[in-house]
Amino acid sequence: GDSVTQMEGPVTLSEEAFLTINCTYTATGYPSLFWYVQYPGEGLQLLLKATKADDKGSNKGFEATYRKETTSFHLEKGSVQVSDSAVYFCALSDRGGSEKLVFGKGTKLTVNP
């Protein structure tokens, strides 16, 4: 079945550091890929998405590129801020499957001033 594996957390960085959160996937069809973010005490918000190979999703300084050859969708940001502290979820929706979202387990990021 479909699955998403993302790097275990927690991740702790200093402000202005570079962020990478790894995400790889397994899918029976041709999925769309998403990153969601959950700030403390809130629900999930869509951060960015990519719907086909080599697409780059971007938002709020975050980027991720859909790599079909490596089945990956790693999240990056060049300079993190304290306000980026949150839990980040990688997810896929598979055209060949049920079109439901399949989530990774989440990576908690803490950014210290």
Add this chain to the structure above:
Amino acid sequence: DVKVTQSSRYLVKRTGEKVFLECVQDMDHENMFWYRQDPGLGLRLIYFSYDVKMKEKGDIPEGYSVSREKKERFSLILESASTNQTSMYLCASSFEQGVDQPQHFGDGTRLSIL
């Protein structure tokens, strides 16, 4: 902006009670979803609905049921609450079927079963 509203942020119930969690969305979305979120397990889909009066089981439907009598409202029901149903419950909606459609989430209900 899409607004998905869950009726309670925090709820405490007793073992054996019938518990109702309510979710309302204001954007005329066809699809609605219920998840539970547990540390180390991420989000797991309980039930979803693609239309009024329609429901489909997700990955962990046991011990739960749902009701969708109106398009904007999707209720999750714990028929006889048990302590292993203590969790964060998240409701979501999306505009239509399709892999490109993002889901919009409510702020969650933290449910404790004593």
